[in-house]
Amino acid sequence: MYGLSKDALRWTAKATTTSWKDQGSHGYVRYTHRATMTKMVPGDTYYYKVGSSQDMSDVYHFHQPDPTQPLRAAIFGDLSVYKGAPSIKQLTDATHDNHFDVIIHIGDIAYDLHDDEGNRGDDYMNAVQPFAAYVPYMVFAGNHESDSHFNQIINRFTMPKNGVYDNNLFWSFDYGLTHFIGLNSEYYAEIHTKEAQAQYKWLQADLAKNKAQWTIVMFHRPWYCSTKDKGGCNDYLDMLSRKGNSELPGLEKLLFDHKVDMVLYGHKHTYERMWPIYDGTGYKSSDSGHIRNAKAPVYILTGSAGCHTHEGPSDAPQSFSATRLGQYGYTRLKVYNTTHLSTYFVDTSDKVGNFMDKFYLEKD
Incomplete structure (x- = not known):
């Protein structure tokens, strides 16, 4: 039930129910x-409750x-129900x-x-x-x-349909001036060739028809970062989605050709902002804090x-690295208009959520 006032929930939306079996040893069935x-009107606030004749x-x-x-968004990856309690509280x-x-969780x-x-789920x-x-709480x-x-992400969540698999694993949506794209880098790491090819074909079409002023792409495994061993992000499975191989189509050139503005990912349990990068x-x-x-x-x-294995900042920064931080936290994004957006890091290990690494991206 929902409506424009908490005391007048005049409309109803009937649910469809899906049963699915958990992959644990007991095979519990969940719903x-x-x-x-x-009838949603932009700018309006809607009140709602869910349930049945038995309870609401x-x-x-x-x-x-x-x-x-x-547009104001929180974006992060790698959040545990227990170790992530400070971030969950500050997000709340x-x-x-x-x-x-909107809040976007980029895997793990x-x-x-x-x-x-x-x-645990x-x-x-x-x-x-x-x-x-x-x-909206968006995940991939x-x-x-x-x-x-x-199994869990397919059955627990409901993301925008992509017309290919419609199973929450890759999607896109427009919010105001911004086109968001969430991709599944695990197709590459798990060598799901058919699915990776289908995702690539979908992404080609999605980017070709995209008319938004800003385009932001997200996936889980990192392409670029600094690491403790001076080698940077060079794990073969992580690089597959970037470079591809004879059967798996790499994504980096496609994003570059379509002038994607920003790419965010997780997997490494730290924070780092890079300069613009290609190949x-x-x-x-x-000015690393204001790029035009x-x-x-x-x-x-x-x-x-x-999460349970937090990583401090690298003391061997790559040449493309602009900022590295070791605190727990998440990224805030704000899209002001057609020419300016900003990001900054919120330190959730600080009780008041200290703001760090303020960054502006500007374009004509």
């Missing part, structure tokens, strides 16, 4: 209920996107203070959704409900979701939301 609200939830609310207003507080329009969820016969969903009930798979053919070359300018008319996508590694 996911999905309903679609209609509390009343929650969300704000329907207003494309005329700046910021949501209730109306700081976000709960550590792990399927653990303890799936009860239930605990995680309960933990994030205080923010996920109020703003990391390596910790690949178990049993992505291993960083394009530096006079970038020659290639800006890359941000944001995998430090909170």
Whole structure:
């Protein structure tokens, strides 16, 4: 039930129910209920509750996107239900203070959704409900979701349909001036050749028809970063999605050719912002905190939301590295207009959420 006032939920949306079996040894059956609200008006606030004749939830609310207003997003990867508690609290507080329009989780969820016969996933969903009930919570798979053919992420969530598989594993959506794309780098790491080829073909078409002023692409495994051993990100499985091989089509040139503005990923449990990069070359300018008319996508590694193996910043920065931080936290993105966006890192190891690494991207 939903409506424009918490005291007048005048409309109903009937859910469809899907049963699915957890991959644990007991094979517990779980149920996911999905309903679609209609007649949404941009800029309006809607109140809703879910349930049945037997019981109903509390009343929650969300704000329907207003494309005329700046976009505000939180983006992060690698969040545990336990080690990530400080980030979850600060994300919740910021949501209730109306700081976000969308929250995007770029893989590695709960550590792990399927653990303890799936009860870890239930605990995680309960933990994030205080923010996920109020703003869109977008997810896609990391390596910790690949178990049993992505069973948990396919069945627990509902992402935009892509017309290929429609199973939450890759998607895109427009929000105001920005086109967001979420991709599955695990197709490459797990050598799912057919699926990787289908995703590439879909991505070609999606980028070709994209008319948004800003384009932001996200996936889990990093292409560029600094590491402790001076080698940077060069893991073969991570590089497959970037470079490809004779059967797996690489993605980097496609993103560059279509002038993607920014790429974000996780997997490494730290934070690093890079200069614009293409094919291993960083394009530096006079001010790393304010880049105008970038020659290639800006890359941000944001995998430090909170998990069991946190990593400090590298003391062997690559030539394309602009900033490295060792705190727990997440990235905030703000798209102001057709010419300016900004990002900064929120340090959630600090109780007040200290803002760090303020960055502006500008284009004519």
